[in-house]
Amino acid sequence: MLKIYGIPLSPFVRKVHWALAHKEVEFESIPTMPGDSSENFRALSPLGKIPVLQEDDFSVPDSSIILRYLDAKFPQNPLYPSAAQDNALVSWLEEFADTKLVEGCSVFFRERFVNPKMMNKPTEQSAIDNAQANLMPPLLDYLESTVAENGYFCGDALSAADLSITSAFVNAQYGDYQVDKTNYPKLAGYLERAMQSPLVQGQMEKEQAIMKSMG
Numbered sequence: 737m738l739k740i741y742g743i744p745l746s747p748f749v750r751k752v753h754w755a756l757a758h759k760e761v762e763f764e765s766i767p768t769m770p771g772d773s774s775e776n777f778r779a780l781s782p783l784g785k786i787p788v789l790q791e792d793d794f795s796v797p798d799s800s801i802i803l804r805y806l807d808a809k810f811p812q813n814p815l816y817p818s819a820a821q822d823n824a825l826v827s828w829l830e831e832f833a834d835t836k837l838v839e840g841c842s843v844f845f846r847e848r849f850v851n852p853k854m855m856n857k858p859t860e861q862s863a864i865d866n867a868q869a870n871l872m873p874p875l876l877d878y879l880e881s882t883v884a885e886n887g888y889f890c891g892d893a894l895s896a897a898d899l900s901i902t903s904a905f906v907n908a909q910y911g912d913y914q915v916d917k918t919n920y921p922k923l924a925g926y927l928e929r930a931m932q933s934p935l936v937q938g939q940m941e942k943e944q945a946i947m948k949s950m951g
């Protein structure tokens with residue numbers, strides 16, 4: 737059976753779990769912490785990052801590469817549209833989410849969840865203030881200008897863009913961060929719908945169990 741290394745508290749691992757659930761492909765989750773130094777994991781992940789997909793004697797790291805692999809291998813419920821422009825837009829939004837958006841959202845997760853609850857370290861309020869005042873506003877402005885009133889980020893089907901963007905905001909929520917409905921009504925509405933979707937709800941139950949056992 738296909739194996740995914742990582743823990744779903746990582747936005748990148750969660751994205752892969754959601755992709756597999758969306759495609760209704762069974763997999764085995766191999767709980768692995770970021771930076772795991774075991775020889776076996778390092779052989780699969782040269783950069784030491786999660787997630788990694790392993791299938792028999794094939795393996796590949798990186799959530800975006802894994803999603804592309806899943807689309808090629810399991811074409812049902814595609815995550816990347818076939819039309820050239822839509823495909824490029826989805827890839828761009830995925831890149832945007834996996835880099836700057838995760839960076840901003842992770843501040844809340846790290847400072848209000850990981851550090852105080854898992855690492856026994858104090859919350860650094862200045863990091864939160866900086867994320868609120870400087871990191872998040874341009875990202876939210878952009879997403880508010882891009883997101884549709886109803887439905888998905890690109891066209892009328894769920895794509896890798898939706899998975900990446902929603903997953904980043906799940907981490908922000910774990911750090912008690914909510915998108916302001918007054919300033920960002922379309923994005924806040926989109927996230928409310930996404931968080932309530934059966935795909936996200938179903939996976940979150942599993943994740944909550946992991947969270948409880950950790951913190």
Ligand SMILES: N[C@@H](CCC(=O)N[C@@H](CS)C(=O)NCC(=O)O)C(=O)O
Pocket residue numbers: 746747748769770771783784785786787797798799800834
């Ligand atoms: N671009 C990669 C990013 C993966 C990533 O940064 N994962 C983090 C956990 S959220 C990690 O494993 N960090 C460990 C490290 O950098 O040593 C992807 O999409 O999979």
